[in-house]
Amino acid sequence: MKLFQDSITIFFKDLVLDLRSMENIFAMLFFSIIVIMVFSFALPADDKSHALLAPGVFWVTFLLAGILSLNKSFQIEKDNFCLESLLLSPISRGAIFLGKMGWNVCFILLIQILVIPVFSLLFYGPFLNNFFELLLLSFITAIGFSSLGTMLSALTVDVRFKEIILPILLFPLLVPLLLASVKITQVVLADGSLMDVADWFKLLIGFDIIFLVISYLTFEYVMEI
Amino acid sequence: MLYRVLRLLSIMMIGVMIGLIFLWAPSESSMGITQKIMYIHVPSIITTYLALTIAFICSIGYLWKKKEILDIIAFSAMELGAVFCGLALITGSIWGKPTWNTYWTWDARLTLTLVLFLIFCGYLLLRKFTDHGEQQARVCAIIAIIGTLDIPLIHLSVVWWRTLHQTSTILSTKKQAIDQPLLLMLIFSICTLFVFFTYLLSTRIKLEKQSREYAKQVANLY
Numbered sequence: 001m002k003l004f005q006d007s008i009t010i011f012f013k014d015l016v017l018d019l020r021s022m023e024n025i026f027a028m029l030f031f032s033i034i035v036i037m038v039f040s041f042a043l044p045a046d047d048k049s050h051a052l053l054a055p056g057v058f059w060v061t062f063l064l065a066g067i068l069s070l071n072k073s074f075q076i077e078k079d080n081f082c083l084e085s086l087l088l089s090p091i092s093r094g095a096i097f098l099g100k101m102g103w104n105v106c107f108i109l110l111i112q113i114l115v116i117p118v119f120s121l122l123f124y125g126p127f128l129n130n131f132f133e134l135l136l137l138s139f140i141t142a143i144g145f146s147s148l149g150t151m152l153s154a155l156t157v158d159v160r161f162k163e164i165i166l167p168i169l170l171f172p173l174l175v176p177l178l179l180a181s182v183k184i185t186q187v188v189l190a191d192g193s194l195m196d197v198a199d200w201f202k203l204l205i206g207f208d209i210i211f212l213v214i215s216y217l218t219f220e221y222v223m224e225i
Numbered sequence: 226m227l228y229r230v231l232r233l234l235s236i237m238m239i240g241v242m243i244g245l246i247f248l249w250a251p252s253e254s255s256m257g258i259t260q261k262i263m264y265i266h267v268p269s270i271i272t273t274y275l276a277l278t279i280a281f282i283c284s285i286g287y288l289w290k291k292k293e294i295l296d297i298i299a300f301s302a303m304e305l306g307a308v309f310c311g312l313a314l315i316t317g318s319i320w321g322k323p324t325w326n327t328y329w330t331w332d333a334r335l336t337l338t339l340v341l342f343l344i345f346c347g348y349l350l351l352r353k354f355t356d357h358g359e360q361q362a363r364v365c366a367i368i369a370i371i372g373t374l375d376i377p378l379i380h381l382s383v384v385w386w387r388t389l390h391q392t393s394t395i396l397s398t399k400k401q402a403i404d405q406p407l408l409l410m411l412i413f414s415i416c417t418l419f420v421f422f423t424y425l426l427s428t429r430i431k432l433e434k435q436s437r438e439y440a441k442q443v444a445n446l447y
Contacts, residue, residue: 148371155364160354168350172343173371175336210374218367221288 003098006091010099011106017076018107024072025110032065032115040122054123055185059178061115062108062138063145067167069107070149073100074157083157087223097150097219101212104146105139112138133188140201141181144208148173151215154222177211180204228431231424238417250410262320264410268418269313270338275422276306277341281373284366296362297437299369300352301429305422307345314342344372357440 018024039057043049077083086096116134152170156162180200187197194201246264253260283299286292317335318328329335348368355361 151367155367156351158355158360159351159364165347165351165354168343169347169368172340172347173374175340214371214374218288218370221363221367224363 003092003095006095007098007102010091010096011102014073014100014103015106018103024069025107028065028068028107028111029114031068032061032111033118035061035064036115036119036122050123051189054119054189055182057123058119058134058185059141059182061119062112062141063171063174063178065111065115066108066142066145066149067170069104069111070146070153070170071163071166073104073150073153078157093220093223094216096223097154097216100154101146101150101215104150105142108142108146109135109139112142130188130191134185137181137184137188140204140208141177144177144204144211145174147208147211147215151219151222154219177204177207180207228424228428231420231427235417235421235424238420242414242417245410245413249406251404251406253407256324259320259323262316264414266313266316266320267411268415269309269316271415272418272422273306273310273313273341275419276302276309276426277369277373279426280306280369284369287362287366288370291359293362293437294434296366297430297433298426299366301426301433303345303348303365303369304429305425307342307349309418309422310338310342310345314338341372344368348372357437 036057039053039060040050043053043057074083077086087093112135116131116138117128120128120131149166149170152166156166156169159165180203183200184194184197184204187194242264246261250261250264252258280299280302283295283302287295287299314335317338321330322328348365351368352361352365355364
């Protein structure tokens with residue numbers, strides 16, 4: 001019960017910080033839109049190519065924007081000895097991890113709610129088709145992404161070239177998760193049956209559970225003063 | 226003494242292995258002499274898994290006991306794991322060209338082996354970017370533990386996805402997935418590379434211990 005309450009406290013702390021300034025939300029949103037636009041220009045201009053490559057573009061955008069949210073996750077704690085204060089407070093490491101991870105998931109989902117319509121418009125149309133399916137898929141993927149990402153973000157908070165080393169460590173570990181997400185998205189965008197990709201869903205959910213548990217257990221060792 | 230024994234044994238076994246590959250082991254019926262690269266490729270990847278397993282166990286041990294020697298063994302194993310993984314990818318590409326008419330394809334097993342190689346490289350880069358000491362050992366131990374999660378994925382990928390890569394032969398439950406002479410040669414090659422890996426690992430551990438001891442003495446001087 002205390003774990004849950006402490007996690008909620010950390011969650012609301014980050015929520016208030018981000019919603020108060022809104023700069024992170026706008027930065028991530030515009031970055032996502034710019035990435036989608038760059039892909040739109042970089043790929044062949046015909047609708048067929050766009051529709052074919054849409055799943056890959058969607059998830060690359062998700063990945064790049066998600067890294068921004070993870071980078072700031074513990075970076076904000078570096079100022080004014082906030083990290084040390086957080087670690088010295090009567091809150092368990094697990095609660096800190098769950099609170100941070102929970103807000104990262106919600107933050108990514110908030111951005112996806114705004115990005116998915118733009119993506120639909122620019123890439124495959126019709127507008128807002130498959131919106132809820134993509135949002136649900138984003139949610140499931142975000143859990144695994146945020147679990148591992150939050151843990152690695154804390155791990156690299158004091159490392160040189162942190163902005164480079166975090167994606168170098170995170171992206172290879174996320175490849176199986178992204179493979180499953182892209183495969184499911186291909187079926188969703190083609191209006192196929194989700195039963196055809198049941199195995200990929202199992203893989204996705206299995207990875208979420210594995211990464212969540214492992215990250216929670218190892219976070220104790222990540223956050224040592 | 227141990228290093229000399231291992232070095233001598235490695236040299237002898239590698240010599241015998243090369244001799245057996247070209248003079249005794251029969252050529253496979255469809256691939257011909259190209260198939261013989263399997264005796265380097267398969268043992269390389271199995272040695273990679275061995276290195277990662279050693280690093281995994283020692284990393285867990287380090288987080289539990291905080292003994293420096295465990296960090297040294299884990300680091301040495303990860304370094305050698307990167308080398309053997311790279312060797313497996315290169316020999317696999319060389320084998321792939323005459324067999325599949327391509328050096329590379331985004332087949333599930335190849336992709337995940339490349340991912341494993343990137344995990345090794347990420348570990349070594351993280352090692353480089355953190356200052357020596359307890360923090361370096363701790364963060365690298367966590368990465369080694371997380372990276373080890375990749376091993377079951379690579380093994381299961383052959384079962385989960387339809388793939389260009391040959392299905393499991395050593396652990397296959399099918400009868401005669403591989404002929405007896407080829408299997409014996411493969412097992413001998415695996416044992417040879419295990420002995421060679423043990424020699425390299427022990428030497429690397431010795432070098433790392435000496436390097437850290439020297440660094441401590443230099444630090445004490447100033």
